[in-house]
Amino acid sequence: MLKSAAEPDFIETEVSVRYAETDKMGVVYYANYLVWFEVGRVAWCKAKGFHYAEMETKDDRYLMVAEANCRYKSPARFEEDIVVRTGLARATDKVIRYRYEICKKSTRELLATGETTHVVTDMNYHPARLPDRYRKFFSLPPRRAENYELRMTNDE
């Protein structure tokens, strides 16, 4: 049921490096790239046609992070304009994986790459399924009766 996405369709959004995000080494502190990944995910959702905030408040579905990775190639500095590129790497109605590229806007130099894997849950952190109306945003086919039965006997 996994959607292969060798070349994900990247959505771009921009952040400008905040002083708060730098550390005493003069560059952006490593944990803050995960915050930028989140900024990228939220922009990805908007670009696809929904607000992540509404998935939580209206549909009681949360994309809890199960795993996060980041590889740091070159440091980012205060006031630099940064492009966060976010693509869908894998999607089922239970597990979503995003891929990220962090670039310097002026030169398009690649500063970092990363991935996050998310489990769909309800507000009590219990595993759940993506609501049907969100399937299209994640390039999942609509659920048909026969699909559903198939899935029940041969789930991932």
Added chain:
Amino acid sequence: MLKSAAEPDFIETEVSVRYAETDKMGVVYYANYLVWFEVGRVAWCKAKGFHYAEMETKDDRYLMVAEANCRYKSPARFEEDIVVRTGLARATDKVIRYRYEICKKSTRELLATGETTHVVTDMNYHPARLPDRYRKFFSLPPRRAENYELRMTNDE
């Protein structure tokens, strides 16, 4: 109904400066002192005999911040041990004010001072009153019947 506390009874707790808390100037970023104030408040609650987490989850009472101030006297550096001193400056069953002193542990040098003012609310951010069982922690007298009636006709 305000408790005057010219010399508040300070509760001390310690933090060690995290790399994440520094900025490109090599010292602790100014907003992080407000995080230390929060660490101080939580330690103050524990020292007084209750957990702030339980006030929220068991009693549906939140100390929402209405105002925060900080005066920065000398910078704090990575790995320095810091003493956060927290005292109750004012308390009613609706409004709580804390006072803070941030010191370097090794020399007791005063690095910053501050205050935060909190409004007691429920989980929907609506004003509420401190539950009776918390009154003693904030040096408020127990509510008596006559007090209660008096208050109803002559509230602050």
Added chain:
Amino acid sequence: MLKSAAEPDFIETEVSVRYAETDKMGVVYYANYLVWFEVGRVAWCKAKGFHYAEMETKDDRYLMVAEANCRYKSPARFEEDIVVRTGLARATDKVIRYRYEICKKSTRELLATGETTHVVTDMNYHPARLPDRYRKFFSLPPRRAENYELRMTNDE
């Protein structure tokens, strides 16, 4: 030598509330407003014609925070678009004060107000003066010889 600015000329910039900026109460954590103030200051500098990053790296001048205040009126929520309005409240070549208004973009509702006071320093945190070429950005008159002598005998 202080420039009175009863109605400062506010510069506006926007932020969108990040998930990272919220806390378990469901709204933006109070210290993060100070980060938004910083975003506002940097935007103010750009609007006036210079990059704060260059003041630090090229001119060895830093606007160290000496005091910060924030009054919280209404909470900000995840994904809300926020307008940060930043105005110069006072300026000498040694001390700069900014004023801030945080508004919800959609309704222009005022969510918070605040001020920060900054001391001009060099990279070793020692008091210094604003370089002459920055005076105009802060509405300070150019330094003339007679002014300079006057100032030496009757400094603030």
Added chain:
Amino acid sequence: MLKSAAEPDFIETEVSVRYAETDKMGVVYYANYLVWFEVGRVAWCKAKGFHYAEMETKDDRYLMVAEANCRYKSPARFEEDIVVRTGLARATDKVIRYRYEICKKSTRELLATGETTHVVTDMNYHPARLPDRYRKFFSLPPRRAENYELRMTNDE
């Protein structure tokens, strides 16, 4: 030249979950585990006999993060006492890798695991070697003349 460490010698340190570290889902925001990893690394250094701050300021050597991973198993909540366990996974005089386990103190439940890989650099982010006096802390043998020559002709 890599030191295999199948069962690294874990150093334990404790943090208490800060309100600032939680997000609107009511649990610790995922990027903050990387901050805890940093707290663990600093504690590891202290336990081994040196201060990481001094490696930077006195020896001009920085452990820049090249890669970070975290797997999240169970959420951490406000005011919970957390044990950060940090072990050395690999070490050369150019590359250091740490492994982490994040546990709930009360039950020892494993909440997350992770790794960070660091490149030894100077303050300009250029690759460098660990100073000789730090080799023992990372279980690296002292450099001898013959070793040195060997290394020069057959470096990794």
